[in-house]
Amino acid sequence: VQLVESGGGLVEAGESLRLSCAASGFISDDTAIGWFRQAPGKAREGISCINFRDGGTYNTDSYKDRFTITRDNARTTVYLTIDDLKYDDTAVYYCAADRFSETFTTKQACRFFLSRGSDSWGQGTQVTVSS
Secondary structure (H helix, E strand, C coil), rough: EEEEEEECCEEEEEEEEEEEEEEEEECCEEEEEEEEEECCCCEEEEEEEECCCCCCCCEEECCCEEEEEEEEECCCEEEEECCCCHHHHCEEEEEEEEEEHHHHHHHHHHHHHHHHHHCCCCCEEEEEEEE
């Protein structure tokens, strides 16, 4: 699966922003796509994940309030909407894909994926929030 992030930019605090992750290649029901971010001077963190089998989603605890992951019906684009942007949301945002057996629940698969990350990363999309 090839992924390309877009939608970042310079925004003001309090605004909302929707990031896009365009997916191509072989996408099956056992694919999960996750969003991650890396703020300046900090480690990359997992934010949210969506399971393509049933559309189930999972957010890590730190990102349950303002971050929403969705996908389009064609299953070619995954979005991350960030509401009420804050200065601390300034980061490079990445998406990544992984595959999980149907024996895992969405929560199990996504928790593991978001904590482990990916072996390869794209260029990401920069989000800068002005205070």
